[in-house]
Amino acid sequence: MIVSNESTNQPRIHRPWLHPLHAVLLAATVPLFLGALLSDLAYASSYQIQWSNFSSWLIAGGLVFNGLAMVWAIVSRLVNRRSSGVYLLFLVSTFVLGFFNSLIHARDAWAMMPTGLLLSAIVFLLACVSTWIGFAKLGVGGQR
Numbered sequence: 001m002i003v004s005n006e007s008t009n010q011p012r013i014h015r016p017w018l019h020p021l022h023a024v025l026l027a028a029t030v031p032l033f034l035g036a037l038l039s040d041l042a043y044a045s046s047y048q049i050q051w052s053n054f055s056s057w058l059i060a061g062g063l064v065f066n067g068l069a070m071v072w073a074i075v076s077r078l079v080n081r082r083s084s085g086v087y088l089l090f091l092v093s094t095f096v097l098g099f100f101n102s103l104i105h106a107r108d109a110w111a112m113m114p115t116g117l118l119l120s121a122i123v124f125l126l127a128c129v130s131t132w133i134g135f136a137k138l139g140v141g142g143q144r
């Protein structure tokens with residue numbers, strides 16, 4: 001929506017903004033899924049089982065924050081159409097692949113490789129893209 005600014009006669013563009021709590025939920029997914037990827041890489045190089053446990057817990061934390069951000073985006077989309085469909089699609093795909101990744105990591109540590117490492121990399125990239133879209137499309141603070 002374009003609103004005229006009376007003092008300078010220049011149009012002022014209002015964009016829907018990202019609520020600060022939604023921004024925290026969305027931004028928390030990136031370091032958690034990154035930690036899971038790094039833990040998988042550490043497990044692949046050392047075969048210490050504790051790294052796979054770390055990865056499982058980090059994936060679970062990333063799923064919690066991603067799920068809450070996804071619910072927030074769905075409610076925002078239903079109530080006032082403020083979130084884009086592409087953003088919601090990336091959040092849902094991150095959650096679904098992250099859930100499958102957690103199921104792979106629930107298996108024996110030897111059985112989770114290399115599928116767990118590959119899924120962790122894909123989920124991390126999806127989390128980065130969805131966070132980037134969320135911050136770029138919706139913006140922070142109401143006006144750019």
